[in-house]
Amino acid sequence: MTVVKDETATGRHVAYDAGEPAGDGRGDRLSALAQQHGALVALIAIAAVASLSFDSFATTGNVENMAVSSAFLAIVALGMTFVIVTGGIDLSVGSVFVLGGVLAAWGSRHGTVVALLLPLAVCGLIGLVNGLLVARLRLAPFIVTLAAMLGARGLMLALTDEGANTYLVAEGSFFADLGQGKLLGIGAPVWITAALFVAGGVVLRRTRFGQHVYAVGGNEDAAALMGAPVARTKTLVYTLNGLLAGFAGALNAAWLDSGVTILGYGMELEAIAAVVIGGTLLSGGMGFVGGSLVGVLLLKVIQNVINQIGSLDSAYQQVVSGGFLVLVVVALTWLARRRRVP
Numbered sequence: 001m002t003v004v005k006d007e008t009a010t011g012r013h014v015a016y017d018a019g020e021p022a023g024d025g026r027g028d029r030l031s032a033l034a035q036q037h038g039a040l041v042a043l044i045a046i047a048a049v050a051s052l053s054f055d056s057f058a059t060t061g062n063v064e065n066m067a068v069s070s071a072f073l074a075i076v077a078l079g080m081t082f083v084i085v086t087g088g089i090d091l092s093v094g095s096v097f098v099l100g101g102v103l104a105a106w107g108s109r110h111g112t113v114v115a116l117l118l119p120l121a122v123c124g125l126i127g128l129v130n131g132l133l134v135a136r137l138r139l140a141p142f143i144v145t146l147a148a149m150l151g152a153r154g155l156m157l158a159l160t161d162e163g164a165n166t167y168l169v170a171e172g173s174f175f176a177d178l179g180q181g182k183l184l185g186i187g188a189p190v191w192i193t194a195a196l197f198v199a200g201g202v203v204l205r206r207t208r209f210g211q212h213v214y215a216v217g218g219n220e221d222a223a224a225l226m227g228a229p230v231a232r233t234k235t236l237v238y239t240l241n242g243l244l245a246g247f248a249g250a251l252n253a254a255w256l257d258s259g260v261t262i263l264g265y266g267m268e269l270e271a272i273a274a275v276v277i278g279g280t281l282l283s284g285g286m287g288f289v290g291g292s293l294v295g296v297l298l299l300k301v302i303q304n305v306i307n308q309i310g311s312l313d314s315a316y317q318q319v320v321s322g323g324f325l326v327l328v329v330v331a332l333t334w335l336a337r338r339r340r341v342p
Contacts, residue, residue, distance in 0.1 A: 038331065039277050039291060043298045046305065054308040064187065066300050068255070071189035072097075073270055074296045075248035077278075078200050079241035080271040081292045085204070086237050087217045087284025088134065088141040091268050092148035093245040096123045098264035099156040100249025104175070105167035105259030106159065112175040115254075119246040126152055127242020131235035149268070156261060163261040169254060179254025189251055196244070200289045213237060217284030274299055 051058040076093050083090045100119035108115040126148055133144045157163060169176050181188040204210040212233040215223035224230045253259045278295030280287025302320055 037279075039279060039294045039298055043294055043301060046298070046301055050301065050305050050308065054305075057304070057308055062304070066297075066304055067190045068187040070296050070300045071187070071193040072248045072252045072255075073267065073274065073300075074193050074293055075196060075251070076245050076267060077271045077274045077292045077296050078196060078289055079244035080268075080275050081200070081278075081280055081287055081289050082204065082213060082237045083141075083241050084272070084275050084280050084282060085213050085217045085284055085287045086234055087220070088234065088237070089145065089272070089282075090130065090238065090241050091142065091145040092126065092130065092152055093241065093271055094264040094267035094269075095149045095152035095156065096126055096242055096245040097249040097252070097267055098259075098261065099123060099126075099152045099159075100246030101253035101256075101263065102156050102159055102167060102249075102259035102261060103246075104250035104253045105169050108167075108169045108173065108175050108253075112173065112178075115169075115175045116247075116250060119250045120243055123152075123246025123249070124239055124243040127239040127245075128235065130242065131238030134238060135231040135234035153264075160259075160261050166261065167259045169257045169259075171257065175254050176257060177254075179251055179256070189255060192251065197289055197293055204289055209233070209236070214285060217286070219285070270299065 047057075056062055076097060080090060080093065100123045103119040103122055104115045107118040130141075130144055130148050133139045134141050160166070178188055178192070183191055204213060212223070212228045212230075215226070215228045216230050216233050220230055249264075252263070274295035275287070275292045276282060276295070277298060278287070278291030278293070280291060306320065
């Protein structure tokens with residue numbers, strides 16, 4: 001997909017595809033396919049083997065549980081995809097997620113509208129501040145979002161008296177139905193996540209804003225020279241990430257009937273891992289939301305397989321996920337170098 005055009009001093013226009021690095025030949029096409037769809041192949045293969053090896057893996061209950069539990073991480077990973085495509089990073093989403101859940105549970109006593117708008121407003125504001133500091137003051141995203149992570153976690157602890165208070169969601173309310181309801185036998189969080197990913201895919205691949213996201217991640221200086229609103233794009237991306245993390249936390253609170261305060265630890269790393277596994281480059285300029293969804297499902301399937309084995313400690317989930325992430329990053333780096341035009 002051609003996303004930007006650069007008018008050179010000679011008046012010629014040079015177009016490039018920010019979503020798919022340049023390259024030609026059969027080897028480049030195979031590398032592109034492996035880079036974009038390798039995680040999907042791995043997901044299908046692991047799921048097939050697990051279905052044959054464990055009787056309970058492919059049952060309706062287990063599949064539904066994996067789908068619903070994946071929905072919240074997937075929403076966070078959706079926002080993270082936009083951030084990483086711009087070449088940024090956001091370490092605050094885990095804390096923003098749990099803060100969103102606490103705010104939603106507290107607000108649910110005043111109705112569904114407050115339960116949804118309150119976490120969106122607060123978490124969106126955190127994302128906006130992150131974006132302004134990164135885009136306008138040119139501070140390092142790692143430091144800015146690390147500070148936001150600590151701030152969001154501290155605000156959550158202050159609201160819950162150091163985690164001693166747990167706010168409950170009223171049973172039978174419309175807000176609770178958002179997390180626990182079903183449509184055609186499928187949990188509402190799954191449908192909501194699917195809708196968000198469709199919208200996210202359209203925005204990233206089919207809108208001018210999405211073109212700017214790719215351009216900024218591909219080459220920020222070149223994007224600025226071509227007239228792309230670099231600072232505004234970065235600010236919007238971090239704001240969107242905060243909104244999605246807060247909404248995921250609110251949806252999780254509706255599912256659990258409470259704003260659990262011990263959640264979110266390490267979620268930012270899981271989201272980053274899922275996005276990278278799905279084919280988005282950490283250096284920015286390339287990625288797609290469908291790959292991030294596949295990355296989330298792949299991580300959840302691996303964790304479920306470890307649980308199915310039963311004899312392995314739960315800590316092995318992190319070991320396997322970390323090792324798998326290293327392999328994926330090495331593979332993506334190698335594939336990207338193969339497709340790079342001298």
